[in-house]
Amino acid sequence: MHEHIKGIVEKRFLEVCTPEMAFAWLRDQPPVKDFYRHQYSRLGAADGQEKVLLDRQEALIDYGLARYGRSREVTEALYARLGQSDRCVMRACHVSGGGPETFNIGEEISSTVQGEMECWVTNPNIGDDAFLDLFNRQGVFEKATDEQWMQLLAWAGSNPRLATAYDDSGYLDGWDEYSYRKVFHQAWQLTEKVPATQEWAGTLNVLLQNLVPAAHDLDVAGVLERWRIDDPENESKPWHSQSRSWYLRTCIARLEEATSAQLSSGDAAVRASFYGRFDPHSFPKWQTFIDRDGEVFFQYAVMNNMLWRSWDDRQQLSEISWAVPDPRSNMDAPNLFRAVEQRMRAEHPDWFEERPEAPAKSGRKWF
Numbered sequence: 001m002h003e004h005i006k007g008i009v010e011k012r013f014l015e016v017c018t019p020e021m022a023f024a025w026l027r028d029q030p031p032v033k034d035f036y037r038h039q040y041s042r043l044g045a046a047d048g049q050e051k052v053l054l055d056r057q058e059a060l061i062d063y064g065l066a067r068y069g070r071s072r073e074v075t076e077a078l079y080a081r082l083g084q085s086d087r088c089v090m091r092a093c094h095v096s097g098g099g100p101e102t103f104n105i106g107e108e109i110s111s112t113v114q115g116e117m118e119c120w121v122t123n124p125n126i127g128d129d130a131f132l133d134l135f136n137r138q139g140v141f142e143k144a145t146d147e148q149w150m151q152l153l154a155w156a157g158s159n160p161r162l163a164t165a166y167d168d169s170g171y172l173d174g175w176d177e178y179s180y181r182k183v184f185h186q187a188w189q190l191t192e193k194v195p196a197t198q199e200w201a202g203t204l205n206v207l208l209q210n211l212v213p214a215a216h217d218l219d220v221a222g223v224l225e226r227w228r229i230d231d232p233e234n235e236s237k238p239w240h241s242q243s244r245s246w247y248l249r250t251c252i253a254r255l256e257e258a259t260s261a262q263l264s265s266g267d268a269a270v271r272a273s274f275y276g277r278f279d280p281h282s283f284p285k286w287q288t289f290i291d292r293d294g295e296v297f298f299q300y301a302v303m304n305n306m307l308w309r310s311w312d313d314r315q316q317l318s319e320i321s322w323a324v325p326d327p328r329s330n331m332d333a334p335n336l337f338r339a340v341e342q343r344m345r346a347e348h349p350d351w352f353e354e355r356p357e358a359p360a361k362s363g364r365k366w367f
Contacts, residue, residue, distance in 0.1 A: 011052055019061050020060065022064065047073050063089065066087075066089045079099045087116055091117075092120070092122055103140050132182065135186040153204075157208070164212070184211060184213075187211055188218050192226070198243060208251040209247075209251050215255055228249070240299075250276075253273035258279070271296070271297075272293070275293070276301065301317065302337055317337065321336070321337040
């Protein structure tokens with residue numbers, strides 16, 4: 001069938017089908033390959049079809065358009081008639097970047113608008129400029145109170161866009177790459193700008209813990225020292241009871257390679273970051289690291305993908321889990337090892353195909 005005829009047939013179907021069928025049609029539309037950042041996108045097609053669905057004014061269809069829509073042309077009219085819940089759905093999911101880029105802001109950001117903004121900053125399709133405005137507290141975020149800004153930054157930490165490195169394997173675009181990477185740099189620069197308090201340390205830890213470690217103009221050593229504001233009474237407590245600034249420094253330390261300099265650091269937070277990233281081939285006696293940092297070493301090392309790639313390293317990590325101090329016999333470390341092993345087997349089954357060679361059988365016969 002000719003494409004033009006297909007369009008006529010499909011348009012008529014969308015005019016007469018049930019709301020449930022229209023919702024399923026929106027949900028099941030295949031992604032469209034786009035040169036832009038070499039990602040599969042739902043953007044750039046179906047304007048005519050979505051306009052037909054918009055005109056039907058059905059609640060289920062409107063929800064489908066808000067969640068699965070790809071047409072920029074319908075967002076303004078759709079947003080205007082949506083209720084608050086569906087507006088939040090559009091902000092979080094719509095491939096256009098969450099619908100209209102404006103918000104109904106008066107003298108201050110209301111709790112209703114803040115709810116939309118929190119959904120918006122988690123949408124991986126929002127533009128680079130939106131992230132830059134957020135990190136610099138400008139544009140639509142200019143009137144955010146300190147508390148609102150901190151909450152929005154924390155919500156942005158769950159956006160998968162911030163955890164995804166730039167893909168330069170396909171079409172090359174220098175400006176696009178610069179714009180994409182600038183988002184990371186601006187986020188990391190917050191560690192130099194915001195007040196060095198425990199409250200801010202908690203916010204930045206949530207924002208930065210999964211952020212791509214790319215900050216070419218940041219004084220990492222200076223920033224690490226700036227956030228050495230741990231509560232003294234926490235220093236003797238277990239690793240999971242440390243100050244929020246301690247955990248933030250484990251994030252900041254990711255900006256530098258896991259080298260012997262980090263291993264010998266006098267800051268346990270920097271060493272913890274090292275344990276989660278080092279290459280065992282460069283540190284063949286890594287098993288001895290437990291002698292210095294005990295449970296801290298294991299808790300971070302067990303999350304180090306490099307230690308799960310070979311059978312020998314996995315076996316040694318398993319043995320270490322039983323060597324972690326366990327005065328109450330809770331067996332937390334062995335249980336954590338098993339939980340991570342299960343996840344690793346599901347995510348990287350090829351790492352577990354390796355099996356140690358069985359010892360050669362003796363040719364001697366015993367009678």
